[in-house]
Amino acid sequence: xxxxxxxxxxxxPQLLQRPTRALNDLETTIxxxxxxxxxxxxxxxxxxxxxxxxxxxxxxxxxxxxxxAATISEALKKAILLAKxxxxxxxxxxxxxxxxxxxxxxxxxWQEKRPIKKVGLYIPGGTAPLFxxxxxxxIPAKLAGCTEIVLCTPPSKDGTIHPAILFTAALCxxxxxxxVGGVQAISAMTFxxxxxxxxxxxxxxxNQFVTAAKQRATNYGVAIDMPAGPSELLVFADETxxxxxxxxxxxSQAEHGIDSQVMLVSTSEIVLNxxxxxxxxxxxKLPRKEIAKQALLGSKSIVVSSxxxxxxxxxxxxxxxxxxxxxxxxxxxxNIQNAGSVFIxxxxxxxxxxxxxxxxxxxxxxxxxxxxxxxxLDSFLKSVTFQKISxxxxxxLGPFIEIMADAEGLQAHKNAVSLxxxxxxxxxxxx
Ligand code: HSO
Ligand code: ZN
Numbered sequence: 121x122x123x124x125x126x127x128x129x130x131x132x133p134q135l136l137q138r139p140t141r142a143l144n145d146l147e148t149t150i151x152x153x154x155x156x157x158x159x160x161x162x163x164x165x166x167x168x169x170x171x172x173x174x175x176x177x178x179x180x181x182x183x184x185x186x187x188x189a190a191t192i193s194e195a196l197k198k199a200i201l202l203a204k205x206x207x208x209x210x211x212x213x214x215x216x217x218x219x220x221x222x223x224x225x226x227x228x229x230w231q232e233k234r235p236i237k238k239v240g241l242y243i244p245g246g247t248a249p250l251f252x253x254x255x256x257x258x259i260p261a262k263l264a265g266c267t268e269i270v271l272c273t274p275p276s277k278d279g280t281i282h283p284a285i286l287f288t289a290a291l292c293x294x295x296x297x298x299x300v301g302g303v304q305a306i307s308a309m310t311f312x313x314x315x316x317x318x319x320x321x322x323x324x325x326x327n328q329f330v331t332a333a334k335q336r337a338t339n340y341g342v343a344i345d346m347p348a349g350p351s352e353l354l355v356f357a358d359e360t361x362x363x364x365x366x367x368x369x370x371x372s373q374a375e376h377g378i379d380s381q382v383m384l385v386s387t388s389e390i391v392l393n394x395x396x397x398x399x400x401x402x403x404x405k406l407p408r409k410e411i412a413k414q415a416l417l418g419s420k421s422i423v424v425s426s427x428x429x430x431x432x433x434x435x436x437x438x439x440x441x442x443x444x445x446x447x448x449x450x451x452x453x454x455n456i457q458n459a460g461s462v463f464i465x466x467x468x469x470x471x472x473x474x475x476x477x478x479x480x481x482x483x484x485x486x487x488x489x490x491x492x493x494x495x496x497l498d499s500f501l502k503s504v505t506f507q508k509i510s511x512x513x514x515x516x517l518g519p520f521i522e523i524m525a526d527a528e529g530l531q532a533h534k535n536a537v538s539l540x541x542x543x544x545x546x547x548x549x550x551x
């Protein structure tokens with residue numbers, strides 16, 4: 121982690137950049153896969169599974185027997201159940217009441233939420249089977265009332281799916297599971313195949329191919345949760361922070377992938393140095409130390425002159441995860457504008473949010489927390505507005521609509537009001 125002492129603000133944009141990777145060939149590959157899957161459906165999907173995952177899958181739908189046969193330890197089951205409980209509790213509480221207002225006498229407007237009927241969840245396989253992501257996506261999808269929930273995840277070389285993924289999916293009530301990963305999964309959920317249903321919105325993390333494929337899916341009218349990128353964490357720590365704890369948090373995000381980025385910010389160089397010593401010690405004992413080491417190369421530690429400057433830097437970086445361990449904790453909480461999820465105090469590890477405290481771990485990366493929210497109950501809902509206007513209401517409102525329609529040169533719009541007003545006037549004596 122490169123160290124910067126009181127860098128000038130003019131140097132911040134450069135300093136706060138995410139590591140970039142060359143995206144050669146990405147677009148060509150993706151567009152080819154999309155058009156093949158659109159034209160040939162299941163056959164194309166199977167061909168790409170063979171090519172990229174190295175396994176022949178005849179029927180991509182996971183059978184009930186396979187799901188039932190999945191065994192995991194009792195301890196893991198218990199942990200997943202507890203996490204499910206907390207995530208359910210927190211997301212259930214996000215339900216909002218119908219907004220209903222009489223904007224003027226006789227004019228009633230209201231807004232109700234409706235589920236997005238068909239949603240697709242993408243769960244990466246790869247170096248770590250992220251079954252926790254199923255909890256983060258399937259629980260709010262169920263709570264929202266989505267009726268068709270499709271889950272795609274890549275098969276391993278022997279054609280199987282990790283038992284914890286199968287167990288968690290079944291626990292969340294997901295029945296439509298497919299052994300399909302990568303771009304072929306995203307295109308299958310975009311167009312639908314003989315086996316895999318098309319969906320209206322696709323959720324979930326993935327590598328750069330999956331991310332770019334999700335973005336392409338939007339060209340075909342499919343919505344996506346957010347443009348996802350490599351994991352990141354920014355920690356602000358002062359003298360109150362326990363160095364070993366902070367180091368473990370930094371490493372927990374660094375171990376995700378070589379392009380993950382962690383940022384350590386402090387008002388004290390001594391604090392920063394102590395934490396870095398801990399990072400070195402802990403890193404050495406990690407099974408994924410090679411990955412974490414690479415991630416640390418693109419990571420930074422920064423000394424700033426004050427808490428105010430730290431806040432400015434945080435809001436400019438807009439981290440996915442932000443940990444605050446500071447005397448002036450309340451000041452930070454009040455002033456953080458841009459962050460996906462915030463973790464406060466020595467005893468709040470970032471992994472609590474990754475797994476089990478209740479908050480969602482599907483969060484905006486790459487600075488997108490400036491304009492995007494993390495996944496939450498509303499991500500699976502949309503709002504529909506309603507209105508009902510009485511005769512009295514249109515009598516009062518109508519003349520104003522007529523004037524506006526007239527000014528926009530839209531006669532039919534005006535007529536829609538005028539006819540009603542005339543009818544009310546004509547019938548007035550008998551009313
Ligand atoms: N930190 C990741 C989520 C995750 N961590 C899953 C462990 N498992 C992105 O927020
Ligand atoms: Zn994580």
